[in-house]
Amino acid sequence: MKQEKSTFxxxxxxxxxxxxxxxxxxxxxxxLAGSRRWSRVVGYALxxxxxxxxxxxxxxxxxxxxxxxxxxxxxxxxxxxxxxxxGVEFIDGKVKLEKFQWKRVTxxxxx
DNA sequence: GGGGTGACGCGTC
DNA sequence: CGACGCGCCACCC
Numbered sequence: 001m002k003q004e005k006s007t008f009x010x011x012x013x014x015x016x017x018x019x020x021x022x023x024x025x026x027x028x029x030x031x032l033a034g035s036r037r038w039s040r041v042v043g044y045a046l047x048x049x050x051x052x053x054x055x056x057x058x059x060x061x062x063x064x065x066x067x068x069x070x071x072x073x074x075x076x077x078x079x080x081x082x083x084x085x086x087g088v089e090f091i092d093g094k095v096k097l098e099k100f101q102w103k104r105v106t107x108x109x110x111x
Numbered sequence: 112g113g114g115g116t117g118a119c120g121c122g123t124c
Numbered sequence: 125c126g127a128c129g130c131g132c133c134a135c136c137c
Contacts (some may be wrong), residue, residue, distance in 0.1 A: 008134080008135090025119090026120080027119070027120060027122095027135065030119080030120090035132085035133085036121095037119095037120085037131075038119090038133060039119040039120050039121095039132080039133090040120085040133060040134080041116090041119090041120035041133050041134050041135090042118080042119075043117065043119055044116090044118075044119095044133085044134060044135065045134085046118055047117075047135095057118075059116080061118095062118085062120085063121090067118090068118040069118080070117080070118045085113060096116050104119050
């Protein structure tokens with residue numbers, strides 16, 4: 001029997017692919033995982049986060065580059081510190097998506 | 112099976 | 125990116 005990858009699985013796969021020093025938005029992950037409409041599911045999937053060691057949920061932010069408020073597995077500020085440690089710059093508590101958003105910058109770099 | 116919830120996105124005001 | 129509402133999907137009880 002083929003075990004179809006559940007939506008969560010797909011989402012986790014995408015999140016794991018986020019390179020260090022970059023971040024992706026929920027919509028970005030949802031879109032790569034399948035459908036942009038899964039944005040909510042993405043949040044839920046990360047909430048479940050069965051494998052935080054390989055799932056850098058801290059690299060996932062909303063479309064404004066702002067970290068989730070419900071983030072509390074060590075403090076909301078914790079996520080910001082982790083990203084800064086990877087080289088991601090923040091402005092007013094928000095990450096510079098135009099410079100650190102995964103893929104978006106990658107594509108521009110290849111230009 | 113039904114109902115409520117949620118780490119969101121987007122359109123609209 | 126101020127606030128409000130709807131939609132969309134998956135999970136838990």
